[in-house]
Amino acid sequence: MKGAKAIFYREMIIFKRRIGKIIASYSLSPLLFLIAFGWGMGKKFKVEGVDYIAFMIPGLLAMSSMNHSFDIASEINIARFYWHIFDEFMMAPISPSSIVLGEIGAGMVKGLLSSFIILLLAPLFSVSIHINFFLIICLLLNTFMFSAAGVIIAMMVKTHADQSAFNTFVIVPMSFLCGTFFSLKKLPKILYIIAHFLPLTHSSLCLRASFLNKALPLGSFVAMIGFSLLFFYGAVQAVKRSSV
Secondary structure, eight states, rough: OOOHHHHHHHHHHHHHHHHHHHHHHHHHHHHHHIIIIIIHTTTTTTTTTTEEEHHHHHHHHHHHHHHHTHHHHHHHHHHHIOOOHHHHHHHSSOOHHHHHHHHHHHHHHHHHHHHHHHOOOOOOOTTOOOHHHHHHHHHHHHHHHHHHHHHHHHHOSSSSHHHHIIIIIIIIHHHHHHSSSSGGGGGGGHHHHHHHHSSHHHHHOOOOOOOOOOOOOOOHHHOOOOOOHHHHHHHHHHHHTTTT
């Protein structure tokens, strides 16, 4: 665990040096979504029995925490391709699981910070915030899951162009097709089925249920745990292969 703490500490030092710019960048996108959809549509439409803006905010939490947690992949790629610091991690007496845990922890901090900013912005748009145990657990699972996925992709890609292509063809479509901004019931049946094979769908469903004080969809909660374990295992194996 000392290795994981050391890697996490390194990432946090870099994070702290850029904290002002990071907070500003993390705030801009959610604020634009809230202005565009909140003021424009929030009180005029209802989705699944609630005002649209109240429906949208949990989806925004899911999407934003996914994007910023997964962004650890970019940080790893910079360390690999330019600074070659990741090569030093590989040569140090640190286990692959410790490397993965350290990077996941850093990704989770970024995802949780973006979520905290959204929760701070929501009352400005007349949305009541209900922070409860399951909302926190679901946010932790979502950030863990996509941080682990970020480590996998960072180990697989060979260039920044590969990383950008993955974001374009996987992360961006998933951001908008997994029930973040509209009800999954509106999707054609085939897309509805496909959506349930994507991890962000289950994050959106669980976060929305928790945020709106509804019954937690146990199937989706179990799916989040399953994806988290699968991605963590995949991340450890990816780091092991890259060190060979």
